[in-house]
Amino acid sequence: MKRLIAAAALMVLVAGCGAAPGAKTEDTKATPAATVAAKPDIAKAGDVTLTVWDQNVRGGQNKEIEELNQQFMAKYPNVTIKRTAKSFEDLLKTVKLAVSGPDAPDVVQANQGRGTMGEMVKAKLLRPLTDYAKVYGWSDRYSPTLLALNSFSPDGKDFGSGDLYGLSQAGEIVGVFYNKDKVPDPPQTFTTFEESLQQAKDAGDTPIMFGNLEKWPGIHNFESVLGQTADKQAIRDFVFAKEGASFNNPDFTAAATKIKEWVDKGYFNKDFNGTDYDPAWKAFAKGQSPYLIAGTWVTADLEQRMGDKVGFTLMPGVDPDAPVSLGGEDLPWSVTTASKHPDVAAAYIDFLTDANAAKVLVDTDNLPAMKGAPAPASGLSVDVSNAWQKLNDADGVIPYLDYTTPTFYDDISSAIQELLAGKQTPEQFTKGVQEKFDKWAQSR
Amino acid sequence: MGAVPLSAGRGSGAGDRPPGEPRLIGYAYLLPAFAVFFCFVLLPLAHAAYLSLWHWDGLTVATWAGLDNYGDVLSDDELRGAFVHALILLIFYSVLPVLIGLGLAGIMARARVRGLAFFRTILFLPQVIAMVVVAVMWKMIYDPANGALNRALGWVGIPGQSWLGDFSLALPSIGLVATWVYYGLAMVLLTAGVQKIPTSLYDAARVDGAGAFREFLAVTLPALRGEIAVALTLTTIYALRNFDLVYITTHGGPGNATSVPAFQVFTRAFETGQVGSAAAVGITLTAIIFLISLGINRFSERAV
Numbered sequence: 001m002k003r004l005i006a007a008a009a010l011m012v013l014v015a016g017c018g019a020a021p022g023a024k025t026e027d028t029k030a031t032p033a034a035t036v037a038a039k040p041d042i043a044k045a046g047d048v049t050l051t052v053w054d055q056n057v058r059g060g061q062n063k064e065i066e067e068l069n070q071q072f073m074a075k076y077p078n079v080t081i082k083r084t085a086k087s088f089e090d091l092l093k094t095v096k097l098a099v100s101g102p103d104a105p106d107v108v109q110a111n112q113g114r115g116t117m118g119e120m121v122k123a124k125l126l127r128p129l130t131d132y133a134k135v136y137g138w139s140d141r142y143s144p145t146l147l148a149l150n151s152f153s154p155d156g157k158d159f160g161s162g163d164l165y166g167l168s169q170a171g172e173i174v175g176v177f178y179n180k181d182k183v184p185d186p187p188q189t190f191t192t193f194e195e196s197l198q199q200a201k202d203a204g205d206t207p208i209m210f211g212n213l214e215k216w217p218g219i220h221n222f223e224s225v226l227g228q229t230a231d232k233q234a235i236r237d238f239v240f241a242k243e244g245a246s247f248n249n250p251d252f253t254a255a256a257t258k259i260k261e262w263v264d265k266g267y268f269n270k271d272f273n274g275t276d277y278d279p280a281w282k283a284f285a286k287g288q289s290p291y292l293i294a295g296t297w298v299t300a301d302l303e304q305r306m307g308d309k310v311g312f313t314l315m316p317g318v319d320p321d322a323p324v325s326l327g328g329e330d331l332p333w334s335v336t337t338a339s340k341h342p343d344v345a346a347a348y349i350d351f352l353t354d355a356n357a358a359k360v361l362v363d364t365d366n367l368p369a370m371k372g373a374p375a376p377a378s379g380l381s382v383d384v385s386n387a388w389q390k391l392n393d394a395d396g397v398i399p400y401l402d403y404t405t406p407t408f409y410d411d412i413s414s415a416i417q418e419l420l421a422g423k424q425t426p427e428q429f430t431k432g433v434q435e436k437f438d439k440w441a442q443s444r
Numbered sequence: 445m446g447a448v449p450l451s452a453g454r455g456s457g458a459g460d461r462p463p464g465e466p467r468l469i470g471y472a473y474l475l476p477a478f479a480v481f482f483c484f485v486l487l488p489l490a491h492a493a494y495l496s497l498w499h500w501d502g503l504t505v506a507t508w509a510g511l512d513n514y515g516d517v518l519s520d521d522e523l524r525g526a527f528v529h530a531l532i533l534l535i536f537y538s539v540l541p542v543l544i545g546l547g548l549a550g551i552m553a554r555a556r557v558r559g560l561a562f563f564r565t566i567l568f569l570p571q572v573i574a575m576v577v578v579a580v581m582w583k584m585i586y587d588p589a590n591g592a593l594n595r596a597l598g599w600v601g602i603p604g605q606s607w608l609g610d611f612s613l614a615l616p617s618i619g620l621v622a623t624w625v626y627y628g629l630a631m632v633l634l635t636a637g638v639q640k641i642p643t644s645l646y647d648a649a650r651v652d653g654a655g656a657f658r659e660f661l662a663v664t665l666p667a668l669r670g671e672i673a674v675a676l677t678l679t680t681i682y683a684l685r686n687f688d689l690v691y692i693t694t695h696g697g698p699g700n701a702t703s704v705p706a707f708q709v710f711t712r713a714f715e716t717g718q719v720g721s722a723a724a725v726g727i728t729l730t731a732i733i734f735l736i737s738l739g740i741n742r743f744s745e746r747a748v
Contacts, residue, residue: 020498021494092715119503123503213694215695270606271588274607274698275589407718414696415699
């Protein structure tokens with residue numbers, strides 16, 4: 001036994017000789033600065049290979065980026081784009097390692113929030129793009145909330161302000177899909193929406209199809225309700241961890257109480273915590289419920305299955321003229337500090353988000369996040385596009401709660417499952433989530 | 445190092461080692477295998493142990509944590525819960541498969557069935573399928589609305605359950621999948637053991653008037669001790685390092701009802717930037733697996 005301990009001690013010594021983990025990469029890195037003053041001429045940049053990591057692997061998204069990459073390389077024959085496509089989950093798990101490694105890509109999609117982008121800014125792995133934003137006029141392309149979602153202070157501590165670290169192409173809304181056969185007139189206010197849910201229940205229907213086995217869908221349903229009980233600025237301030245913002249307050253508890261009430265009244269299918277996401281929206285598509293609360297990423301699938309029987313609306317608001325909806329934009333395209341060609345990388349990002357790109361996005365059934373994008377010709381996309389315009393005109397986007405802290409996705413998705421199953425009261429729920437947040441805030 | 449007094453006057457060659465003691469050159473033969481083992485097992489293990497002493501997000505400079513991360517394993521409800529779940533899963537991964545395997549082996553020991561190999565192959569089959577496939581398949585079987593299990597229960601008038609969504613059912617539901625996968629392994633190991641028991645022992649038992657059950661207790665069971673130990677060790681390791689099943693079916697949910705240590709290691713290291721804590725959980729898990737395996741082996745050796 002003694003020998004065993006000695007061997008273990010020796011091994012620890014061998015493995016650990018020297019510095020704290022992460023120290024050697026840190027020493028050499030100065031805080032990256034944004035200093036470009038004029039539009040660089042890419043045609044004169046020489047032969048450049050731009051390595052890009054993205055997560056546009058699904059149908060329309062893949063089409064869109066392939067098309068734009070081709071166009072960019074045709075415009076600048078001296079630039080070659082080397083694309084690595086990974087699914088969202090795979091990208092999320094590898095991007096930090098890739099960017100901190102020796103062969104870091106030039107451009108990556110770094111997910112919003114403290115979990116990915118915040119950590120990477122803190123480690124000085126991303127180049128601030130504020131200078132390019134001025135040169136190219138990027139702030140005119142997006143609403144302030146959408147820019148805030150891709151912004152951090154240079155030390156990574158403040159989310160939602162400071163320098164811009166990336167731009168997104170596509171917008172996203174979590175809203176209400178409805179079956180036009182069952183809901184000829186979609187409700188316009190939160191009150192009439194609830195009445196409609198009760199009517200569906202009385203008629204023996206399942207009002208809202210919900211699949212929460214994978215844990216994250218609960219965030220969307222909860223936050224859709226939260227947007228109606230709490231002030232949108234209070235939600236944003238909490239996600240951005242602004243001074244004085246809190247989760248444990250009466251408005252947030254009201255949302256927890258409301259959604260639990262929906263569970264108790266039977267507005268969701270009975271076994272939602274044990275139902276997978278895909279079977280849930282497929283059940284809605286088969287006409288088994290009048291409503292589905294989901295993100296615009298299921299638009300194409302629903303339209304394919306339901307044709308013109310499906311409609312989309314923002315979560316009906318307490319004030320119908322001031323809609324508030326969970327949403328935002330897809331993963332932002334960011335430039336790494338390791339990139340030797342930040343000018344080319346920025347020009348590429350500019351190209352992915354200009355008016356031409358907006359048109360390509362519409363043509364490939366995506367929802368452009370940019371202002372003034374052309375309207376789609378027909379189908380469910382028209383509903384989605386109108387909702388997006390309406391939401392942005394009202395500045396009603398509230399960001400995903402899971403951006404809040406690096407561990408918040410786990411914290412809140414587990415807590416919501418427990419709330420909905422009655423394992424926690426609404427008061428315990430908001431208090432518990434607040435405690436998790438405070439624990440992080442102290443170690444910040 | 446202090447000075448070592450030389451033992452003067454005595455010859456120090458190969459000649460004076462005790463008889464039967466291997467020559468030192470023997471260790472050189474171990475070297476290639478040991479080098480591989482050292483580089484790919486011991487070194488990473490030591491590195492993980494080292495990382496577990498730091499608060500590290502994987503990117504920026506770490507801060508010294510000492511034994512904080514290990515303290516969390518004991519005090520953090522979520523982590524402690526994960527270890528408790530792993531121990532509960534032991535029943536489904538190890539105890540049940542070995543009991544079922546014993547039962548089947550006992551039956552096969554008495555009745556020499558025709559087409560034995562065929563049945564054995566069928567029963568062993570779950571073991572061959574990749575765990576990912578098993579998990580996806582069972583997720584569909586457990587689906588509350590359209591799953592095969594609830595439909596089958598519906599035919600006999602039993603109301604369906606939300607197998608993976610119910611806080612008290614989720615862990616046993618996952619455990620039963622593991623039982624289904626691993627009883628085949630236990631059975632094959634144990635029937636192989638049964639076949640090497642001399643039939644004369646059974647004849648003797650029968651002459652002494654032993655019934656089927658008595659025969660099983662007095663002859664089959666003691667002879668299978670070694671195989672039982674192997675089956676228990678293997679399945680215990682599978683139980684404690686279980687990750688894929690939980691990751692694919694429930695992501696540790698509902699709430700944290702099915703969270704297990706390996707799943708915590710994964711999310712902490714790759715998702716939430718708590719590399720030090722992940723390493724501490726991993727090291728603790730390694731130590732527990734080591735101790736339990738050691739216990740099982742000690743027990744079987746002593747008993748034989």
